[in-house]
Amino acid sequence: MHDPIDHVRDRLGRQDQRLTPQRETVLRVLLEHANEHLTAEEVYLEARGAAPDLGMATVYRTLDLFERLGVVHRLDAGQGVARYEFRPEGEGHYHHHLICLECGRILEFERDLLEPVERAVEKETGFLVIDHSLLLFGLCPDCRRTGPDAPSQGASPPRPDVGERDPGASPGASS
Amino acid sequence: MHDPIDHVRDRLGRQDQRLTPQRETVLRVLLEHANEHLTAEEVYLEARGAAPDLGMATVYRTLDLFERLGVVHRLDAGQGVARYEFRPEGEGHYHHHLICLECGRILEFERDLLEPVERAVEKETGFLVIDHSLLLFGLCPDCRRTGPDAPSQGASPPRPDVGERDPGASPGASS
DNA sequence: CTTCCTGCAAAGGGTTTGCACGCCT
DNA sequence: AGGCGTGCAAACCCTTTGCAGGAAG
Numbered sequence: 001m002h003d004p005i006d007h008v009r010d011r012l013g014r015q016d017q018r019l020t021p022q023r024e025t026v027l028r029v030l031l032e033h034a035n036e037h038l039t040a041e042e043v044y045l046e047a048r049g050a051a052p053d054l055g056m057a058t059v060y061r062t063l064d065l066f067e068r069l070g071v072v073h074r075l076d077a078g079q080g081v082a083r084y085e086f087r088p089e090g091e092g093h094y095h096h097h098l099i100c101l102e103c104g105r106i107l108e109f110e111r112d113l114l115e116p117v118e119r120a121v122e123k124e125t126g127f128l129v130i131d132h133s134l135l136l137f138g139l140c141p142d143c144r145r146t147g148p149d150a151p152s153q154g155a156s157p158p159r160p161d162v163g164e165r166d167p168g169a170s171p172g173a174s175s
Numbered sequence: 176m177h178d179p180i181d182h183v184r185d186r187l188g189r190q191d192q193r194l195t196p197q198r199e200t201v202l203r204v205l206l207e208h209a210n211e212h213l214t215a216e217e218v219y220l221e222a223r224g225a226a227p228d229l230g231m232a233t234v235y236r237t238l239d240l241f242e243r244l245g246v247v248h249r250l251d252a253g254q255g256v257a258r259y260e261f262r263p264e265g266e267g268h269y270h271h272h273l274i275c276l277e278c279g280r281i282l283e284f285e286r287d288l289l290e291p292v293e294r295a296v297e298k299e300t301g302f303l304v305i306d307h308s309l310l311l312f313g314l315c316p317d318c319r320r321t322g323p324d325a326p327s328q329g330a331s332p333p334r335p336d337v338g339e340r341d342p343g344a345s346p347g348a349s350s
Numbered sequence: 351c352t353t354c355c356t357g358c359a360a361a362g363g364g365t366t367t368g369c370a371c372g373c374c375t
Numbered sequence: 376a377g378g379c380g381t382g383c384a385a386a387c388c389c390t391t392t393g394c395a396g397g398a399a400g
Contacts (some may be wrong), residue, residue, distance in 0.1 A: 096296075114212070130312055239366095
């Protein structure tokens with residue numbers, strides 16, 4: 001019962017829903033790419049390897065379902081695409097995202113460190129904080145090394161593609 | 176030269192661009208609604224009062240332009256719409272957004288408090304932080320008072336709809 | 351058989367782009 | 376003239392929805 005797949009099956013069963021082959025495929029893709037922040041389309045493409053008849057709509061519906069179950073995190077980095085990542089059982093809402101403005105990669109930062117901020121907010125405004133999203137935009141170690149304007153290296157992952165525009169322009173979202 | 180409008184005109188002039196009547200109208204709307212996080216459509220509707228022939232495309236192009244000039248902040252709270260707010264000259268990237276899951280209102284929190292976090296990130300990961308976006312999801316003082324399930328008050332904005340679900344489930348975006 | 355699920359295709363909503371015309375220098 | 380800027384409409388992209396057929400309990 002430490003198996004995430006069984007866990008999801010149980011959660012679903014409890015509300016008369018099933019872990020269909022399609023759903024299991026999607027779940028497996030998410031598990032195989034933990035910490036990778038796939039888009040729905042990327043999940044779809046990966047999943048089609050195992051389930052060629054799978055449709056996009058099912059992927060979206062499944063990701064939605066999983067999100068409601070708390071099995072995945074949906075993360076919107078401010079470009080027009082949502083990204084999804086598997087969310088280990090019992091994980092708090094810790095861990096923030098570092099988005100490289102140069103190569104688009106998304107790194108993670110595990111420590112929370114936000115409690116002082118949340119406490120200050122609650123105390124000073126009366127707003128009850130339930131969850132948070134912290135995005136840090138900047139340069140990842142690699143791009144920092146290469147210099148902000150160097151042409152992209154063939155070195156790193158395919159590059160998750162975060163919208164482009166001229167580097168130097170301000171990062172879409174902001175606090 | 177403290178007038179933001181002149182400031183923008185200058186900035187534009189420097190790159191052979193002009194502060195046209197349309198652009199000025201958009202700018203005025205943003206100024207009149209400082210701290211209000213309007214959507215492009217809301218800007219458009221407001222602006223049409225002063226410039227009935229204005230087109231949506233111009234609004235988008237202008238907001239884009241202003242964003243590149245650093246005159247406005249684009250903020251994406253995780254639902255499918257971008258929101259824009261005037262960004263006072265010389266303002267750092269401080270100030271965070273508190274998004275009420277009940278009524279959809281967006282409040283602001285002026286103090287930064289993120290420096291310890293950013294320093295920790297830079298030190299531990301080598302990632303160079305340039306800007307950030309902190310969204311706190313929860314209940315605003317009003318909704319908190321009314322109770323999480325009270326029918327919406329006539330008091331607040333139409334409610335921008337932030338994903339619903341049982342409060343307690345994680346809100347769409349997350350860090 | 352009833353309910354849950356699926357794929358397909360169409361619809362949706364926000365945002366962007368192509369194009370021809372207008373405006374300012 | 377020569378750009379820059381604009382309105383309009385069409386195009387785009389991601390995501391959602393309607394619907395008829397299937398599978399599971």
